[in-house]
C-alpha cells in the first residue's frame with residue numbers, strides 16, 4: 621500500500637503534466653482532496669503533506685471531520701447532494717458548496733450562514749450527461765438559477781461543477797467538459813464574474829484540465845479505493 625503522501629505527490633505530478641501538455645500553468649488548477657469515507661487521521665496525514673483543501677459528500681460525516689480537525693484550519697468543500705433539511709450544518713461548517721442545483725437550497729444556505737463568517741463560496745452543479753444521473757440542473761436552466769444565486773447576500777457564486785458519467789472514450793469526456801466551459805462563458809457574457817470550473821476526478825483529471833478545469837476533485841488516487849456502496 622502506498623502512502624497518502626506519495627499518492628499526493630503523484631497526483632500533483634499528473635496535474636502539472638496535464639496542464640503543461642495544453643499550455644496552461646499548473647498553478648491555475650487547484651487540488652481538492654476528497655476525503656469522504658476516510659477517517660480524520662487520513663486527512664491529518666494529507667494535511668501534513670501540505671494539502672489544505674478537502675471535499676466531503678455527506679453532511680454528518682463531513683461536519684464531524686470539520687469539527688475534529690478544526691485545529692488544522694483547513695478549507696472544507698461540500699460536494700455531495702444536499703437536502704433542504706440539512707443545509708444549516710453545511711452553511712456553517714464549510715467554506716464552499718459545489719452542488720447547488722436549485723434555488724431553495726441556495727436561499728437556505730444564504731439565510732443560515734453565520735453573520736461572522738465570510739460569504740459561502742458556491743458552484744452550481746450542472747447535469748452535462750443528460751440521461752441517467754439525477755444530480756445537477758439541466759444546461760438550459762443554468763442561467764436563470766445562476767442569476768438568482770448570484771443575487772443572494774451571503775453567497776458568492778464562483779462557477780460551475782459537473783460529474784460527467786465515466787467514459788473510456790476521451791472524446792466523449794472532452795465534449796462533456798467542453799459543454800461546462802461553454803456554459804461558464806455564456807454566464808460570463810451575462811456579466812457574472814466566474815473563476816471556477818470544478819471538474820475532473822481521479823479517472824479523468826487529464827481530460828478535465830485540457831477542457832479548462834480550475835479545480836479537480838480527487839479522492840481514490842490520494843486516499844485509496846473506497847468500499848463499494850452496498851446495493852439497496
Ligand SMILES: *Cc1c(COP(=O)(O)O)cnc(C)c1O
Nearest residue numbers: 654677699821822837838839840
Ligand atoms: C467521490 C467524489 C469525487 C472523487 O472521486 P474519485 O474518483 O475517488 O477521485 C469527486 N467529486 C465528487 C462529487 C465525488 O462525489
